[in-house]
Each structure stands twice: as structure tokens, then as C-alpha cells.
Amino acid sequence: QKEVEQNSGPLSVPEGAIASLNCTYSDRGSQSFFWYRQYSGKSPELIMFIYSNGDKEDGRFTAQLNKASQYVSLLIRDSQPSDSATYLCALGGSGSARQLTFGSGTQLTVLP
Amino acid sequence: EAQVTQNPRYLITVTGKKLTVTCSQNMNHEYMSWYRQDPGLGLRQIYYSMNVEVTDKGDVPEGYKVSRKEKRNFPLILESPSPNQTSLYFCASSLRPGGTTEAFFGQGTRLTVV
Numbered sequence: 643q644k645e646v647e648q649n650s651g652p653l654s655v656p657e658g659a660i661a662s663l664n665c666t667y668s669d670r671g672s673q674s675f676f677w678y679r680q681y682s683g684k685s686p687e688l689i690m691f692i693y694s695n696g697d698k699e700d701g702r703f704t705a706q707l708n709k710a711s712q713y714v715s716l717l718i719r720d721s722q723p724s725d726s727a728t729y730l731c732a733l734g735g736s737g738s739a740r741q742l743t744f745g746s747g748t749q750l751t752v753l754p
Numbered sequence: 755e756a757q758v759t760q761n762p763r764y765l766i767t768v769t770g771k772k773l774t775v776t777c778s779q780n781m782n783h784e785y786m787s788w789y790r791q792d793p794g795l796g797l798r799q800i801y802y803s804m805n806v807e808v809t810d811k812g813d814v815p816e817g818y819k820v821s822r823k824e825k826r827n828f829p830l831i832l833e834s835p836s837p838n839q840t841s842l843y844f845c846a847s848s849l850r851p852g853g854t855t856e857a858f859f860g861q862g863t864r865l866t867v868v
Contacts (some may be wrong), residue, residue: 685860686857732797
């Protein structure tokens with residue numbers, strides 16, 4: 643059974659700061675890693691995905707993956723109040739159709 | 755516009771009264787799934803479908819049924835709802851199996867069973 647752990651927060655950062663969100667997982671067979679953002683009362687939407695060790699940057703967002711240590715993180719630079727949301731870490735595997743497993747999410751608040 | 759459409763958005767029902775939540779996608783995706791979201795527990799998969807007439811249980815299938823008679827539709831059926839099925843439900847679709855490509859989510863259905 644794959645397990646995905648996230649700090650539920652809430653995490654508060656001031657506007658313009660870097661927000662760091664972390665996720666650890668137990669299944670070493672995990673192949674793909676996703677970060678979804680979910681605004682209150684809305685559906686999740688994909689922000690980033692990463693498959694290989696290292697960093698992947700997309701605008702203000704950077705995903706970091708370390709398979710040896712079994713963690714994946716999301717950095718949000720120049721945080722904006724509009725980034726206030728719950729961030730869900732999700733893991734996929736190879737082969738099995740149902741292997742998209744979500745963490746419980748970290749609630750982020752960016753203070754103006 | 756590419757989208758996943760769920761209906762209804764909100765539903766209050768009584769224990770034991772059968773209900774169906776519809777889900778439709780217009781992206782020609784083969785893979786569809788249903789999740790429920792509860793505070794502190796995140797999104798948990800109920801059922802998934804690899805293609806028409808191919809469905810299988812997820813992590814929390816008890817009390818639910820699904821069908822996939824057409825590629826675009828994947829309804830969730832609660833034959834005899836109970837209060838512990840009060841939750842926020844999401845349908846999702848993806849081009850390939852759920853762990854390999856982006857999942858697109860419907861708007862959600864907030865179900866209350868009294």
C-alpha cells in the first residue's frame with residue numbers, strides 16, 4: 643500500500659516569500675509525481691509533474707524530486723495571495739491502472 | 755472546451771434512497787475514475803475504468819457501483835446511501851492510466867445523506 647505524507651499545515655508565508663511544500667512517500671516503485679492545487683470548494687488542477695530526480699522549473703514553481711530519500715517538494719517563489727490554496731501531492735506507479743495516490747494536502751496561506 | 759462535467763453539484767438525500775451522480779468527459783479519454791474527498795483523508799479512489807465495459811475497484815469501493823457503457827460517461831451509483839457516504843465526490847479522466855498522465859477533474863458533487 644502506497645502512502646503519501648504531507649504536513650497538513652496551515653502554512654503561512656508573507657507575500658513575495660518562498661513557500662516550500664513537502665511530501666514523503668513509502669513506495670520506492672513510484673514512477674511519477676504530481677502537484678495539484680485545490681482552491682476551497684473547487685476541483686484539483688495540475689500544477690507540476692516530475693518523473694526524474696532533480697529539479698523541474700515552470701515559472702514561479704519548482705518541483706524537486708529525490709527518489710533515494712523518497713521525497714518530493716514544491717517551491718513557490720514570489721508567493722502571491724492568489725497562491726493561497728491546498729496543495730495536493732500525488733504519486734503514480736507503473737502498470738497498475740489505479741495507482742494515482744494522493745496525500746491529504748497542505749493548506750497554504752499567503753499573507754498580503 | 756475540454757472538460758469533465760458532473761451532475762448534480764449538490765445533493766441532499768435520505769438514507770436508503772438510490773441515487774446516481776453522472777460524469778461525462780469530452781476529451782476522448784480512456785481512463786476515468788471516481789474519488790471521494792474527506793477532511794484529513796485526502797482524495798481516495800472509489801472505482802476506476804480503463805475503457806468501455808472495463809471497471810475495477812479502487813481503495814474504498816464499498817457501497818458504490820459504476821458502469822461504463824460509453825467512453826464519455828462514467829456514472830457513480832449509490833444503491834442504498836448511508837450517512838457515512840456524506841462526502842465531496844470528484845470524477846476524473848486522463849488520457850492514460852491514472853498514474854502516468856494528468857488527471858482532469860470535474861467540478862465536484864457535495865453529497866449529504868441524512
